[in-house]
Amino acid sequence: MDLVVNGAKRVVEVDPTTPLLWVLRDALALTGTKFGCGVAACGACTVRVAGHAVRSCVTPVSVVAGKPVQTIEGLADGGRLHRLQQAWIDEQVPQCGYCQSGMLMAAAALLDKTPKPTDADIDAAMTNLCRCGTYQRVRRAIHRAAAAGGKP
Structure with a gap:
């Protein structure tokens, strides 16, 4: 599956129903996005998808294929804090x-x-x-x- 995460094209081989959170953390080693509740209630897993806040713990990775995903690791710009x-x-x-x-x-x-x-x-x-x-x-x-x- 082709993803665009923090401006970089990434290819992952995962089940399309896998929650985005686990793809970010486990397949891409972007551990800034946290697991909190697993039911989209707490927001610890929030990332931006095409500019919108999305709870990644309940978002299947297939939903974001080809869309820009931004995690906390991509918020700063070249070492300069956002x-x-x-x-x-x-x-x-x-x-x-x-x-x-x-x-x-x-x-x-x-x-x-x-x-x-x-x-x-x-x-x-x-x-x-x-x-x-x-x-x-x-x-x-x-x-x-x-x-x-x-x-x-």
């Missing part, structure tokens, strides 16, 4: 950090669609769960990244 990653640091968002890659990918999809989101936009888009409860920091970081402008 503005969201910098905002996450500046606002001290992560505590345990487990959910953060999924949060960042959902936030990137939000800013791609809504470059200057309101609190209501953020609340509607950010359905990822954080056991540490850093939701207010996440909101501040998204506003900071939006104010920084540029391409998400």
